[in-house]
Amino acid sequence: MAASPLAPAWLNYPNDANELNPALWAQGVSRLESGELALDGVGVRELAARYGTPVFVMSETDFRSRARAFRDAFNEAFAAEGGADVYYAGKAFLSLAVASWMSEEGLRIDTCSGGELLVALRAGVDPAHIGLHGNNKSDAELNRALEVNLGRIVVDSIDELEHLAALAGARGTVANVLLRLKPGVHAHTHEYIATAHEDQKFGLSMLAEDQDVSEAMRAVDIALGSDAINLWGVHAHIGSQIFDPEGFEMAAVRLIDFLADIAHRHRVQLPELDLGGGYGIAYTPEDTPRKVAEIAQAIAAVVRQRCAEAQLEVPRISIEPGRAIAGPSTFTLYTAGVRKDVEVDVAGGTATRRYLSVDGGMSDNPRPVLYDADYSAVLASRASGAEPILTRVAGKHCESGDIVVRSAYLPADAGRGDLIAVPGTGAYCWALSSNYNYLGRPPVVALKDGASRLIVRGENEDDLLRRDVGANEMGSE
Ligand SMILES: Cc1ncc(COP(=O)(O)O)c(C=O)c1O
Numbered sequence: 001m002a003a004s005p006l007a008p009a010w011l012n013y014p015n016d017a018n019e020l021n022p023a024l025w026a027q028g029v030s031r032l033e034s035g036e037l038a039l040d041g042v043g044v045r046e047l048a049a050r051y052g053t054p055v056f057v058m059s060e061t062d063f064r065s066r067a068r069a070f071r072d073a074f075n076e077a078f079a080a081e082g083g084a085d086v087y088y089a090g091k092a093f094l095s096l097a098v099a100s101w102m103s104e105e106g107l108r109i110d111t112c113s114g115g116e117l118l119v120a121l122r123a124g125v126d127p128a129h130i131g132l133h134g135n136n137k138s139d140a141e142l143n144r145a146l147e148v149n150l151g152r153i154v155v156d157s158i159d160e161l162e163h164l165a166a167l168a169g170a171r172g173t174v175a176n177v178l179l180r181l182k183p184g185v186h187a188h189t190h191e192y193i194a195t196a197h198e199d200q201k202f203g204l205s206m207l208a209e210d211q212d213v214s215e216a217m218r219a220v221d222i223a224l225g226s227d228a229i230n231l232w233g234v235h236a237h238i239g240s241q242i243f244d245p246e247g248f249e250m251a252a253v254r255l256i257d258f259l260a261d262i263a264h265r266h267r268v269q270l271p272e273l274d275l276g277g278g279y280g281i282a283y284t285p286e287d288t289p290r291k292v293a294e295i296a297q298a299i300a301a302v303v304r305q306r307c308a309e310a311q312l313e314v315p316r317i318s319i320e321p322g323r324a325i326a327g328p329s330t331f332t333l334y335t336a337g338v339r340k341d342v343e344v345d346v347a348g349g350t351a352t353r354r355y356l357s358v359d360g361g362m363s364d365n366p367r368p369v370l371y372d373a374d375y376s377a378v379l380a381s382r383a384s385g386a387e388p389i390l391t392r393v394a395g396k397h398c399e400s401g402d403i404v405v406r407s408a409y410l411p412a413d414a415g416r417g418d419l420i421a422v423p424g425t426g427a428y429c430w431a432l433s434s435n436y437n438y439l440g441r442p443p444v445v446a447l448k449d450g451a452s453r454l455i456v457r458g459e460n461e462d463d464l465l466r467r468d469v470g471a472n473e474m475g476s477e
Contacts, residue, residue: 004390005346006353008374008407010286017379017388017411023282024376024423026062026329028447035383037421040450044333044380044419047452051445053335053419054360055458056430060101060448063329063426067105069292070279070321077296081314084296087131089277089322090116092427097446097455098326099123108151110277110320114141117150127151131320133180135201136160139167146173154178154235154274156202158219161229168228177223178235178274181206181216183254187239187247187278203236206258220262233315234258237276240323243289245298248275252299253306260310273315275299279324283424284374289324323427330426332365332442333380334358334404336418337396354391356410358420361395361402363436365422365429369401377408381419384411393420397437430456438464 003013018035028040036043039059047057067088074084087110088102094116099109100123109120112133120130127148132141135156145153146168155161155177168175182203204216213221216234223231236251255273263269280289299317307314338357343350367373377393388409395402405422414420433441440459445452465471 004353005351006344006407007390007409010284011407011409012285014388014409017409018383020378021285021376023285023287024328025331026059026423026426027065028059028061029331029423031383037378037380037419039331040447042447042450042452044421047445048333048335048381048419050452051443051454052458053333054358054364054442055333056330056364056425056442056444057333057421058330058426058444058446058455060097060329060446063098063326063446064101064105066325066328067102067107070319070325071106073291073293073296074317074319076293077300078314078317081316085316085318087274087318087320088325089320090120091431092322092326093330093429093431093444094119095444095456096123099125103129108318110322114138114144117141117144121148131178142167142175143171146171146175149173150176152176152178152232154180155219155223156180157204158215158222161219161222165222165226165228169226174228174230176230176232178233178272179204179216179219179223179231180235180237181255181258183236183238183251185236185238185247185250185254187242206254216258217261217265220266224266224268231270233270233272233274235274235276237320238278240278241280241287242278243280243287245290245295247278248295248299249302251275252303256303256306256310256312256315259315260312263312269312269315271315272318273303274318274320277320277322277324279321281324281327281424281427284376286374292324325427327424327427330429330444331421331423332360332425332429334360334393334420334422336414336420337416339415352389354389354410355394356391356414356420357394357396358404359396360439360442361397361404362399362434363395363397363439364433364442365404365425366432366434367428368403368406369399370432374407375405375422375424377405377410377420377422379411379414379418380421381417384413386411386413388412393422397439435459435464440464 078084087108089110108129110131111117128151131152133154180203223229340355389412391410393405443458444456446455
């Protein structure tokens with residue numbers, strides 16, 4: 001068999017479909033001599049037998065080492081300024097275990113809801129090391145942040161700023177605040193679009209337009225004039241899956257210029273500058289992320305230069321990576337079921353597309369449906385000498401768009417009962433999972449030094465019925 005005309009340009013026909021591309025897999029993933037996929041030497045058959053499928057299989061070692069890589073790269077790049085702060089963006093994946101790993105590794109935690117804040121606090125993370133985001137935080141969320149004296153509340157609008165000041169004033173406390181700005185830079189992988197204004201819900205506009213000052217500067221005026229607000233600095237988050245440092249550099253320059261405007265207008269230099277998250281990872285061989293240290297050095301050089309030009313001290317830099325820490329640490333293990341070949345029209349004839357359906361889908365990974373995200377897949381329960389055939393790994397949901405992996409070359413004999421592994425599912429998969437079609441959300445299993453343990457258990461039938469009032473009434477009959 002040869003390459004399929006249905007394959008995307010980036011997907012090469014493999015010499016050996018059993019081979020693992022190390023760029024896509026967590027450290028510690030390998031094939032055992034038998035050909036079975038393993039993490040830390042623990043075979044996937046054993047994991048599937050013990051925890052069932054689908055299951056998220058996470059390398060704690062990989063997760064922690066990526067967190068350390070960010071911590072070390074940014075601390076080294078900003079060593080002359082006394083280091084930098086890395087906030088792990090919990091929206092990518094948060095559990096009590098992960099929050100405590102991040103604290104142990106010297107990272108802080110970025111949350112964006114009361115629920116994420118709850119997990120971080122329950123895990124014992126120092127509130128001074130937690131940030132709270134959100135464009136529409138509830139009073140309960142803001143009051144909780146004030147109650148525990150959170151290190152930073154990232155304020156998204158003038159409306160929220162005034163409301164927060166009122167809530168803090170009523171409690172007799174002071175809110176620690178960063179202002180989220182729209183720097184007019186949007187970065188997505190290799191494309192950078194620098195626009196004057198962005199039509200989006202997040203952040204304060206930096207444009208002066210018809211008014212004397214921008215919305216962002218009006219927010220600064222209000223914050224600095226309020227006894228209930230401690231304004232620490234400014235923040236921007238420019239996008240996701242970013243591979244090159246240019247977008248971060250452009251945003252940094254604009255925010256530093258804004259800090260210079262504040263210094264000029266108010267005679268104060270705000271001490272903090274947060275450049276958000278968005279660092280990209282490899283989902284397919286097409287994705288080629290740069291080394292974190294390279295990005296950190298490039299950002300540090302630009303920040304230093306612009307601060308010198310603007311005659312500012314270099315502010316304390318912070319960043320909020322999520323995907324780049326959690327994503328590569330995990331693969332999802334599914335069991336294959338139905339196999340079906342479909343004839344598809346192509347120029348000059350037809351081609352076969354194989355559909356291999358697995359026991360999960362958009363309820364454990366909605367990213368392909370939401371963002372057209374691409375993933376990779378391998379036959380995991382065994383190696384196979386069968387020729388590779390272009391395969392679409394489909395989920396089991398009642399949606400034709402329910403695709404887990406759009407295109408992968410899997411051995412032609414992969415089928416019912418085989419285990420299929422999809423790498424790069426540590427971020428925004430479990431976190432976005434749902435009970436669609438009443439599937440239970442899968443467990444998350446963490447491995448370290450050859451030992452596996454559940455860090456989030458999967459949902460069972462009782463869980464599926466627990467919130468249904470009718471079921472509870474019937475149960476009590
Ligand atoms: C404000 C903010 N910070 C950090 C992140 C984390 O981004 P990533 O996981 O791409 O690093 C996000 C993601 O949406 C975000 O909105």
